[in-house]
Every structure is written in C-alpha cells, then in structure tokens.
Amino acid sequence: MTTDELQAILNGDAGKHIENIKIDSLREFVKESLLKFGDTNKLLQSNLVIDLLEKMLIKKKQINKTVEQSFVEVLRVAGLLHNLFFDGTVTSLFMAREKLVPIARKYNIPDNYIGSIFQTIECQLGEDTPVPQCKPVPGTPTELFAWSCWYIEELHNNKKIPE
Numbered sequence: 001m002t003t004d005e006l007q008a009i010l011n012g013d014a015g016k017h018i019e020n021i022k023i024d025s026l027r028e029f030v031k032e033s034l035l036k037f038g039d040t041n042k043l044l045q046s047n048l049v050i051d052l053l054e055k056m057l058i059k060k061k062q063i064n065k066t067v068e069q070s071f072v073e074v075l076r077v078a079g080l081l082h083n084l085f086f087d088g089t090v091t092s093l094f095m096a097r098e099k100l101v102p103i104a105r106k107y108n109i110p111d112n113y114i115g116s117i118f119q120t121i122e123c124q125l126g127e128d129t130p131v132p133q134c135k136p137v138p139g140t141p142t143e144l145f146a147w148s149c150w151y152i153e154e155l156h157n158n159k160k161i162p163e
Contacts, residue, residue, distance in 0.1 A: 001034055001035055001038045001039055001040065001043075002035075003035065005040060006031060006034060006035055009040065009043060010031075014040075014043060014044060014047060016047070017046070017047055017050045017076055017079070017080060018030055018031065018034075018080065020076065021073060021076055021077065022073060023073055025107040025108055025109055026073055026077050026107075026109065026113070028107050029077070029100075029103055029104050029106075029107045029109055030077055030080050030081065032103050032106075032107075033081055033084065033100050033103055034080070034081075034084075036103070037084045037085070037099065037100075038084055042083050042084060043080070045083060045152060045153075045156070046079055046080045046081075046082065046083060048152045049079050049082070049145075049148045049149055049152045050075075050076060050079040050080070050148075052148040052151060052152060053075060053079060053144055053145055053148040056144045056147070056148060057072070057075075057141060057144060060144065062141055062144075071116070071141055073113075074113060074116045074117055074120060075120060075141055075142075075145055077117050078116075078117050078118075078120035078121045078145065079145065079148075081096055081100065081117070081121060082096070082120075082121045082124050082149060084096060084099075084100075085099065086124065090130055090131065093121075093122050093124075093125070093129070093131065093134065094122060096118060096121045096122075097118040097121070097122070100118075101114060101118070104117070119142070120142050120145055122134045123135065123136040123142050123143075123145065123146050124145065124146055124149040125146065125149075125150075126143065126146030126147060126149070126150055127146075128150070
C-alpha cells in the first residue's frame with residue numbers, strides 16, 4: 001500500500017477503524033504495518049470483520065456504545081492486521097508476530113498489548129485451528145473475534161484452513 005492510498009483510505013469511510021484507535025502509538029503502528037504489508041482489499045475485509053465483531057460484542061453485552069475498554073483497542077488492531085500474512089498455512093498464522101513485532105517496538109507498544117494483539121491474530125481460526133494453544137477460550141472476546149473472521153471469510157468464499 002502506498003502513502004497516498006493509505007491517506008485516501010484514512011480520509012474515507014474505509015479508514016474509520018484506524019481512526020477509531022484511541023491510543024496514538026497503536027494507530028501509528030497499524031498505519032506503518034499497513035503501509036509495509038497491506039493492501040486495500042485486505043483492509044476492506046478487515047473492516048467487515050471489525051464491524052461484525054463490534055456488533056457481536058454489543059449484542060453479548062461485553063461492550064456498550066458509551067464506554068470503551070482497552071481490550072477493544074487490542075481487538076481493533078488485531079482485526080486490522082489479522083489477514084496481512086495468513087495464507088492458509090500453519091506457519092503463516094505466526095508470520096504477523098514475526099514481521100510486525102519490530103514495528104510495534106518502534107512505537108513503544110507495551111509487551112502486554114503486543115502479546116494480546118498477536119495472540120488474538122493467532123486465534124483467528126477458532127475451533128478450526130490445528131494448533132491447540134491457538135483455540136480461543138469459549139465465551140471470550142477472542143472467540144467472538146474468531147467467529148467474526150470465520151463468518152466474513154465464509155460469506156466471501158475466502159476461507160483458508162491449514163491441513
């Protein structure tokens with residue numbers, strides 16, 4: 001993605017989830033990650049995942065429209081970055097951690113946020129994951145994240161599951 005493409009996205013509706021990130025360092029981390037590794041189609045799919053996830057979190061009464069908790073920032077960042085590297089292989093589930101942690105460190109993202117962001121990305125396959133440690137805990141926001149990823153990918157016939 002080019003700087004001009006990213007700026008056009010930020011100026012339009014497709015940039016709403018980036019702009020909704022309240023912590024400046026997280027927002028800048030996402031922008032740089034998208035510039036280096038993103039494309040418009042992946043970002044549009046990520047937006048759909050986040051739209052659905054936010055609706056599910058509200059429906060399950062895990063968040064409300066007036067108070068936003070810090071875990072929502074983690075989910076939003078993970079949602080924006082979850083599909084940058086995943087290509088259906090097990091190793092690609094962990095590629096975001098490998099490629100993006102140096103960028104996160106550049107922006108002084110705290111270790112607990114880094115861990116939570118990448119654990120969320122790595123749980124995107126939910127029950128379909130071949131890595132037992134990457135299955136989300138039932139009833140948690142990360143499980144809703146995995147279901148949101150599944151639904152959007154299933155809806156758009158873009159489901160990739162490692163064998």
